[in-house]
Amino acid sequence: MPKIAVVVGSVRPGRVTRDVAEWVHKTASERPGATYELVDIADFDLPAYDESLPPQYGTYEHPHTRRWAARVAEFDGFVFVTPEYNHSAPAALKNALDFIYGEWNDKAAGFVSIGAAGGVRAVEHLRQIAAELRIATVQAQLPLPVSVDFPDYPAFSPSETRAEDLARVLDQVESWSGALASVRG
Secondary structure, three states: OOEEEEEEOOOOOOOOHHHHHHHHHHHHHOOOOOEEEEEEHHHHOOOOOOOOOOHHHOOOOOHHHHHHHHHHHOOOEEEEEEEOEOOEOOHHHHHHHHOOOOOOOOEEEEEEEEEOOOOHHHHHHHHHHHHHOOEEEEEEEEEEEHHHHOOEOOEOOOOOOHHHHHHHHHHHHHHHHHHHHHHHO
16 A cells, blocks of 8 residues: 655745645545655755755765655655745755655655645646656646635635545545556565
8 A cells, every 4th residue: 555645845934834734634544545644844954955965876964864865765655735935836845855866766746736826836846846856746736726725814724626636636646656666666
């Protein structure tokens, strides 16, 4: 059974991303096809990338990098929950992705995004980054426009169809995570 991380992709104080990720995790955990765990990048205190060798070498000198690499290595797939900052992904999420390499390879990912336009531009950038990290991103995604799903911002109130939209993302991430297991060996 695939093990999938729901990744909180923001570290900003007052972030709504954590609330959305908890909703994703709660919903996903009720499904029988995979196990899900919440992973908050804020818990890892990653500085701006500070390793002396590129991550492709897999030689991590700092304890924070080794801890992050070990956590990511546990999973077969990911659901990234990300806000959109200035038409892109948050710097903290990009940094967390850049810190390691092999631990991401040949795994699946889906996206739940938040923003004025649902966070779709952040996901466009994350798909390019994921491709370079050999993460297979699924077609389905769940964009959450602030005006629709946060009518009393910062309170998250997903509209009625969001559970169905999330189910499509989770279906694809579970399927691809299982399929890619043979590629990882």
